[in-house]
Amino acid sequence: MAAEQGKVDPMHQFTIEPLVRWEVAGYDLSFTNSAMWMLVTTLVVALFVAGGLKRQLVPGRWQMAVEVFTGFIDDMLEANIGKEGRKYVPYVFSLFMFILFANLLGLLPLGVVGLHPFTFTSHFTVTGVLALISFSIVLIVGFWKHGFHFFSLFVPHGTPAPMIPIIFLIELFSFLIRPFSLALRLFVAMMAGHVLLKVLSGFVINGANAGIGIGALVSIPSFALMIAISALEILVAGIQAYVFALLTSLYINDAEHLH
Amino acid sequence: MEAEAAKLVGAGLAAIGAGMAAIGVGNVFGSFLESALRNPGAADGQQGRLFIGFAAAELLGLLAFVVAMILIFVA
Numbered sequence: 001m002a003a004e005q006g007k008v009d010p011m012h013q014f015t016i017e018p019l020v021r022w023e024v025a026g027y028d029l030s031f032t033n034s035a036m037w038m039l040v041t042t043l044v045v046a047l048f049v050a051g052g053l054k055r056q057l058v059p060g061r062w063q064m065a066v067e068v069f070t071g072f073i074d075d076m077l078e079a080n081i082g083k084e085g086r087k088y089v090p091y092v093f094s095l096f097m098f099i100l101f102a103n104l105l106g107l108l109p110l111g112v113v114g115l116h117p118f119t120f121t122s123h124f125t126v127t128g129v130l131a132l133i134s135f136s137i138v139l140i141v142g143f144w145k146h147g148f149h150f151f152s153l154f155v156p157h158g159t160p161a162p163m164i165p166i167i168f169l170i171e172l173f174s175f176l177i178r179p180f181s182l183a184l185r186l187f188v189a190m191m192a193g194h195v196l197l198k199v200l201s202g203f204v205i206n207g208a209n210a211g212i213g214i215g216a217l218v219s220i221p222s223f224a225l226m227i228a229i230s231a232l233e234i235l236v237a238g239i240q241a242y243v244f245a246l247l248t249s250l251y252i253n254d255a256e257h258l259h
Numbered sequence: 260m261e262a263e264a265a266k267l268v269g270a271g272l273a274a275i276g277a278g279m280a281a282i283g284v285g286n287v288f289g290s291f292l293e294s295a296l297r298n299p300g301a302a303d304g305q306q307g308r309l310f311i312g313f314a315a316a317e318l319l320g321l322l323a324f325v326v327a328m329i330l331i332f333v334a
Contacts, residue, residue, distance in 0.1 A: 076307070079307060080307065181318055184318065184321065184325065185314060185318050185321060188321035188322075188325055189317070189321060192324050239310070239313075242310065243313070246310055246314075247314065250311070
């Protein structure tokens with residue numbers, strides 16, 4: 001990690017290391033740190049939701065916390081899709097909670113005790129699969145409900161006849177690019193924040209190593225900035241999870257209602 | 260110019276895109292706040308659209324970051 005000149009390598013935190021090696025017919029199926037943190041995230045989300053399933057008439061604090069999240073997703077789907085949106089609550093809720101908890105767990109300062117959290121949402125493979133699930137749901141629901149009429153999504157009402165081929169191509173392209181933009185946004189937002197934190201930590205360490213004068217001049221402002229950026233990262237973790245769920249619900253709305 | 264130097268200069272130039280996205284995101288929230296203060300009653304209903312605009316503006320800035328990363332680590 002600490003390469004030459006005591007530099008902190010900002011990309012080291014994204015390396016995937018196998019914890020349990022396992023190869024099947026030449027394919028590497030090792031249990032990696034990425035997989036472990038996915039498992040941890042799933043467990044934490046399951047525990048959090050299970051704590052709120054007591055169904056008391058007067059909810060306690062924990063049940064209230066869970067109900068805030070379910071109610072939030074429920075309202076979002078109701079506002080964007082309408083009453084047909086209710087049946088997507090389980091999917092969008094799981095998606096939102098999984099991404100939110102993954103982002104937040106990846107920010108935990110557990111490195112102090114030697115346990116390095118791994119933010120798996122900073123990998124395009126992971127966010128890409130999540131985006132593909134959302135996109136598949138859109139395609140399946142769209143073709144299931146409307147059949148080939150689904151293609152009218154690409155030709156808005158009242159398009160002049162000569163414009164139809166061009167508009168069709170543009171709309172088709174913008175439709176097909178959705179899973180990429182969805183996955184890219186989450187992955188880059190998480191990665192950029194973590195790289196920024198590591199670069200600042202490099203400033204703090206190198207400044208402190210260079211002596212007390214430079215240390216006070218460089219390390220202390222950098223450290224203050226790190227704290228502020230960490231607060232911003234918590235905000236970004238929430239916003240990105242929200243945006244992912246929001247855009248998924250908007251895409252599902254297209255599939256449910258066409259235009 | 261050497262290829263290695265050109266890559267680093269290109270990655271630095273990609274940071275302009277991040278700054279432009281900052282203008283865009285500021286514009287989205289600024290315009291929202293400006294109009295939300297004129298008509299606070301309608302503001303809550305438009306939060307979804309606010310975040311759609313934010314997401315679109317932000318994505319273009321993140322693309323600049325991706326360009327920089329590709330130039331440094333991949334190309």
